[in-house]
Amino acid sequence: MDEERIDEIIGNHGTDKSKLIGILQDVQAEYNWLPQDTLRHIAKRLRIPLVDVFEIATFYKSFSLKPRGKHLVRVCLGTACHVRGGPRIMETAERSLGIKADETTSDYKFTLESVNCLGCCALGPVMVVDNEYHGKLPPTKVEKILRTYGYTGSGKDG
Amino acid sequence: MNRIKIKSPLDLEKLRQAILAKTDSQKTHVAICAGTGCLALGAREVITAFKEELKKRGLENEVEIRETGCPGFCEKGTIVVSYPEGIYYLQVQPGDVQEIVEKTLVEKEIVERLLYTDPVTNEKAIPEDEIPFYKHQMRLLIGNNIKIDPKNIEDYIALGGYNAVAKALSEMTPVEVIEEIKRANLRGRGGGGFPAGRKWETTRNAPGEPKYVIVNCDEGDPGAFMDRALMEGNPHSVIEGLIIGAYATGSHDGFIYVREEYPLAVENTSIALEQAREYGLLGRDIMGSGFDFDVKIFRGAGAFVSGESSALMSSLEGKVGAPQPKYTHTSIKGLWNKPTNLNNVETWANVPLIINKGADWFTSIGTEESKGTKIFSLVGNVNNTGLVEVPMGITLREIIYNIGGGVRDNKKFKAVQTGGPSGGCIPESLIDTAVDFDELTKLGSMMGSGGMIVMDEDTCMVDVAKYFVDFLVDESCGRCVPCREGLERMSEILSDICEGKGKEGDIELLEELSEVMKDTSLCALGRTAPNPVLTTIHYFKDEYDAHIKEKKCPAHVCKVLIEYYIAGEKCTGCLACLKACPEGAITGEKEKVHVIATEKCSKCGICYETCKFDAVLIR
Numbered sequence: 137m138d139e140e141r142i143d144e145i146i147g148n149h150g151t152d153k154s155k156l157i158g159i160l161q162d163v164q165a166e167y168n169w170l171p172q173d174t175l176r177h178i179a180k181r182l183r184i185p186l187v188d189v190f191e192i193a194t195f196y197k198s199f200s201l202k203p204r205g206k207h208l209v210r211v212c213l214g215t216a217c218h219v220r221g222g223p224r225i226m227e228t229a230e231r232s233l234g235i236k237a238d239e240t241t242s243d244y245k246f247t248l249e250s251v252n253c254l255g256c257c258a259l260g261p262v263m264v265v266d267n268e269y270h271g272k273l274p275p276t277k278v279e280k281i282l283r284t285y286g287y288t289g290s291g292k293d294g
Numbered sequence: 295m296n297r298i299k300i301k302s303p304l305d306l307e308k309l310r311q312a313i314l315a316k317t318d319s320q321k322t323h324v325a326i327c328a329g330t331g332c333l334a335l336g337a338r339e340v341i342t343a344f345k346e347e348l349k350k351r352g353l354e355n356e357v358e359i360r361e362t363g364c365p366g367f368c369e370k371g372t373i374v375v376s377y378p379e380g381i382y383y384l385q386v387q388p389g390d391v392q393e394i395v396e397k398t399l400v401e402k403e404i405v406e407r408l409l410y411t412d413p414v415t416n417e418k419a420i421p422e423d424e425i426p427f428y429k430h431q432m433r434l435l436i437g438n439n440i441k442i443d444p445k446n447i448e449d450y451i452a453l454g455g456y457n458a459v460a461k462a463l464s465e466m467t468p469v470e471v472i473e474e475i476k477r478a479n480l481r482g483r484g485g486g487g488f489p490a491g492r493k494w495e496t497t498r499n500a501p502g503e504p505k506y507v508i509v510n511c512d513e514g515d516p517g518a519f520m521d522r523a524l525m526e527g528n529p530h531s532v533i534e535g536l537i538i539g540a541y542a543t544g545s546h547d548g549f550i551y552v553r554e555e556y557p558l559a560v561e562n563t564s565i566a567l568e569q570a571r572e573y574g575l576l577g578r579d580i581m582g583s584g585f586d587f588d589v590k591i592f593r594g595a596g597a598f599v600s601g602e603s604s605a606l607m608s609s610l611e612g613k614v615g616a617p618q619p620k621y622t623h624t625s626i627k628g629l630w631n632k633p634t635n636l637n638n639v640e641t642w643a644n645v646p647l648i649i650n651k652g653a654d655w656f657t658s659i660g661t662e663e664s665k666g667t668k669i670f671s672l673v674g675n676v677n678n679t680g681l682v683e684v685p686m687g688i689t690l691r692e693i694i695y696n697i698g699g700g701v702r703d704n705k706k707f708k709a710v711q712t713g714g715p716s717g718g719c720i721p722e723s724l725i726d727t728a729v730d731f732d733e734l735t736k737l738g739s740m741m742g743s744g745g746m747i748v749m750d751e752d753t754c755m756v757d758v759a760k761y762f763v764d765f766l767v768d769e770s771c772g773r774c775v776p777c778r779e780g781l782e783r784m785s786e787i788l789s790d791i792c793e794g795k796g797k798e799g800d801i802e803l804l805e806e807l808s809e810v811m812k813d814t815s816l817c818a819l820g821r822t823a824p825n826p827v828l829t830t831i832h833y834f835k836d837e838y839d840a841h842i843k844e845k846k847c848p849a850h851v852c853k854v855l856i857e858y859y860i861a862g863e864k865c866t867g868c869l870a871c872l873k874a875c876p877e878g879a880i881t882g883e884k885e886k887v888h889v890i891a892t893e894k895c896s897k898c899g900i901c902y903e904t905c906k907f908d909a910v911l912i913r
Contacts (some may be wrong), residue, residue, distance in 0.1 A: 149429065152612075216516070253517065254330075255518075257745075259334050270334070
């Protein structure tokens with residue numbers, strides 16, 4: 137943990153406990169996940185019990201307590217995407233990457249997550265890799281997109 | 295940038311005139327949608343291509359490129375509009391840019407192939423109001439999105455922006471503002487439909503200082519994205535409404551709560567707040583009225599239930615965003631236990647219109663109890679998907695067929711789902727129902743925040759019910775027993791039905807659970823959670839019966855109940871499905887009929903997607 141950097145983030149927000157969510161968001165932006173020692177450090181600095189920090193970190197979906205891969209693959213499973221084949225996109229991504237939703241590949245290249253609506257419902261089904269949106273996506277194109285992010289395997293041996 | 299502070303309504307008018315004077319309305323400019331939807335379709339590349347092409351021809355100073363908010367017709371993105379003529383080009387790709395610049399911008403000709411073409415008559419439409427998708431709408435709130443660069447406050451001011459603030463602050467007392475909103479009968483667009491004016495009045499009269507005002511942009515309903523489009527595409531219209539609401543309720547601190555899935559909305563709103571501050575439209579002594587007000591933006595962290603008002607306030611306080619028991623309304627005791635007025639994005643955006651044009655004008659639109667327009671996100675299996683703004687009282691049929699162009703791929707319409715996870719599914723027999731707050735509730739659904747998901751014959755209604763229940767299992771905060779446990783049990787029963795393990799009595803049990811949840815849950819999430827289940831049972835009972843009694847899924851969706859097979863007469867033996875099958879379940883030789891080994895098949899559907907001859911079928 138880079139204590140100085142964490143302190144800098146806390147400094148930007150202040151040590152009032154109402155700032156906790158913002159602090160965690162910035163720490164996660166730094167590490168891509170929330171390492172346990174950073175949570176302990178934040179609890180100490182904000183003078184609140186560690187359990188309060190964990191409560192927030194586990195309640196909100198955007199926080200991850202596990203390390204995540206270099207690329208974050210999010211498949212939208214909102215209603216509009218659901219009726220246009222979103223679940224098939226998810227299954228294809230799971231099969232290609234050889235992991236289930238909310239898991240990370242063993243080489244830490246990809247983390248796969250589902251999301252409950254990204255608000256581009258008119259383009260369903262949608263998959264987002266990092267911040268690139270891929271709309272009107274047929275399952276047959278999933279692997280092709282993953283390849284542009286360095287995916288090398290194929291579904292059959294993955 | 296150094297901006298001169300606006301110190302009076304006159305200053306605002308002078309600024310507007312100055313902006314208009316330096317912009318030549320006859321000058322060519324190109325508006326390109328840079329909303330999340332079009333960006334997903336490659337708008338960024340189109341914008342870059344335009345800039346490069348103009349530079350190449352030395353036209354970069356002649357033609358302005360304006361990156362605008364979402365004009366709603368997402369189905370046909372990237373949308374490019376060439377002004378002053380207003381030529382609407384659809385589905386523009388970077389490869390089309392050179393031709394548009396050459397033909398339209400230089401030679402003043404139209405590129406026919408990029409215009410809207412009517413699928414039936416093949417007629418072309420040039421300006422917005424000739425396109426059927428737009429023709430039947432009434433775009434009071436989102437109509438300006440294509441005219442405004444949301445990152446430039448001057449575009450908004452040029453169109454008369456902040457005039458309503460000027461009017462309210464200089465000509466009206468706070469009580470008069472509240473009376474006007476009450477007379478307009480503006481009802482909450484987030485789904486509740488509670489009269490905004492009454493809420494404002496309660497907050498104004500509630501004891502305690504300071505008072506707070508909040509914009510709820512935690513738009514969690516899957517399938518709804520009108521708040522994103524407004525917050526992203528025209529943030530000043532929301533901020534203007536908020537300033538007026540703050541003045542009326544006596545608040546000096548505002549918050550805009552944006553869900554974290556909307557990064558562009560956060561970005562554009564932050565810029566808008568900064569620019570409004572620079573002009574003195576936020577801060578101390580706004581327009582010389584003596585009224586002080588400022589706004590902070592707060593990014594959510596991903597929790598559907600946090601969109602509920604008391605939960606959202608908890609989240610703003612840095613706590614878990616779970617609903618609180620409301621012994622007292624949040625308008626009296628809300629954020630940090632102080633009187634707090636929270637409204638949804640679209641509600642706030644209506645406020646400047648009402649102040650500018652008056653309650654009488656506003657009440658001339660809509661139905662007896664639901665006034666004004668409503669934005670719907672028309673999505674799912676419909677031809678023209680996108681955001682549509684229509685007067686309240688229009689029928690579902692008009693929205694789906696006249697604006698939406700009917701069901702995709704000539705499939706049969708089955709249902710339209712409204713109101714998100716709290717709403718329900720409305721069958722074909724009822725699509726002549728007028729859409730407003732009360733009519734849809736009578737059908738067991740609700741208008742909600744305006745998601746409208748069209749479902750065709752290939753949608754399984756039991757699967758849809760299970761989808762919403764599973765969504766809510768995930769999103770329930772777990773605080774009260776009926777919601778937490780009730781949803782889990784419902785999910786189990788629905789899973790059984792979808793997997794062919796349904797039994798007699800399951801439907802009755804679902805109905806009984808629903809009643810308990812409706813009566814005893816803590817917040818609206820639990821109380822309305824049974825709606826998708828109850829409406830699908832009510833209107834599509836035959837589908838439940840087919841699953842339970844015949845162990846069949848009529849729409850061929852529920853995996854356990856279906857089987858993929860290859861129709862020998864259609865199969866050309868091209869090997870495509872055989873190569874694509876991840877399970878190695880397909881056997882066959884070139885130019886000979888292929889066969890799927892059912893025991894190996896994982897029912898992933900890839901063969902179905904891959905086959906170009908429609909030879910893979912489901913039974």
